[in-house]
């Protein structure tokens with residue numbers, strides 16, 4: 085597939101493949117366009133299967149004239165069949181796409197690898213981003229591996245784990261007093277003044293393409309078939325809509341047959357502008373001021389909100405919002421049934437799956453792929469005080485005295501909450 | 503009130519390259535109208551049927567006008583009105 089140019093999603097005006105992201109004519113977002121003609125499904129499949137064991141195996145569907153290379157190659161994360169979770173929820177089949185198993189432990193490695201490769205191709209020597217945390221980790225790491233400078237802007241009150249896992253790569257880390265939307269506004273202004281590639285501002289059309297690889301992997305790992313349904317978290321809505329685009333591209337090219345999956349979006353109630361617009365029947369989102377433990381999803385003014393609403397509606401899906409307590413329970417549910425420890429964003433996604441099952445919207449006849457996009461070790465506060473530790477002397481007597489038989493409850497005085 | 507309206511790079515072709523335009527106005531909507539009076543080409547780029555297009559964000563001294571009174575938001579003397587594309591982030 086040949087990448088042809090950028091075009092405005094709103095009015096169709098075309099632009100060259102440069103560091104552009106806004107339509108001059110109507111201010112709409114620009115998106116990468118491809119020429120699908122002449123693609124033969126059989127040979128495309130063979131090229132993929134003979135490719136690398138990461139996202140560059142899908143180079144034919146990414147915005148490059150020739151396949152890129154990168155110091156860090158994300159992708160091909162496990163798709164795990166979660167029968168214990170499915171049984172607990174009364175759902176036919178649940179598959180967990182565990183994208184915490186990426187180099188910096190979130191799906192953001194995919195979008196950053198694509199954005200950085202494009203930035204280098206366009207001649208940039210510095211990359212930057214506005215981040216809710218995971219993007220910060222990825223930009224700092226990939227820039228370090230490529231040997232180029234980076235500037236990472238985050239809300240100053242981010243989780244300590246995410247700050248530390250950014251600073252360690254030797255980036256210029258900037259903590260902004262304000263929420264993510266303030267950081268994003270600042271970066272939009274800075275992008276116009278500095279000659280840097282802001283991965284999610286001036287090179288965002290390329291960045292966004294990276295999320296399509298989650299759809300491609302899902303299809304390949306399911307044995308070249310489409311899932312019936314997906315559950316996916318929404319912050320800006322880019323991930324959600326690009327997974328949709330990935331499935332659509334492969335359907336239209338004949339790489340996979342069947343209907344478009346039903347798309348279920350997941351947001352936190354403390355920052356759910358897309359879920360609120362879905363519930364109200366609106367086609368644009370009213371911005372909100374975020375107040376949730378799911379900081380990675382705390383975007384109050386989601387750029388792709390209208391497109392996420394469109395995908396949820398046209399596919400016959402939904403967009404839900406879950407409370408902070410439901411998020412904590414979602415993290416525990418996933419950990420206890422699958423052995424996968426996810427961060428708060430994954431808690432939002434797992435809790436949304438549970439809610440859909442509870443409502444009967446997903447049931448015994450359904451197969452669903454759940455996108456778990458981040459790592460639990462980055463948001464430890466979400467599980468703090470959640471369980472007790474038995475503290476004992478290193479003797480058999482102490483063990484017998486303090487640790488109850490399975491199923492029995494220890495006296496609270498003998499344990500410490502951690 | 504004397505207000506400064508900041509024009510993003512993408513719209514400067516419509517203002518003859520000007521990035522900051524001083525106008526007199528009482529509200530954000532009034533400030534934008536005053537800018538349109540000087541540079542008519544700008545109107546259709548960022549508005550549609552009298553409303554802001556859906557990918558246009560406007561801030562008064564850093565605060566999104568949708569958290570205030572929208573185009574009716576009052577502006578103080580010396581305020582900065584910033585127009586930015588709403589298509590970044592994530």
Ligand SMILES: Cc1ncc(COP(=O)(O)O)c(C=O)c1O
Pocket residue numbers: 190191192216217218219317318319320321322323324380381429430457458591592
């Ligand atoms: C772990 C995780 N999941 C999902 C998302 C949502 O991404 P998007 O902004 O593309 O909707 C983010 C965004 O920061 C994230 O960090």
Ligand SMILES: [Zn+2]
Pocket residue numbers: 092093094095096097107108109110111112
């Ligand atoms: Zn346009």
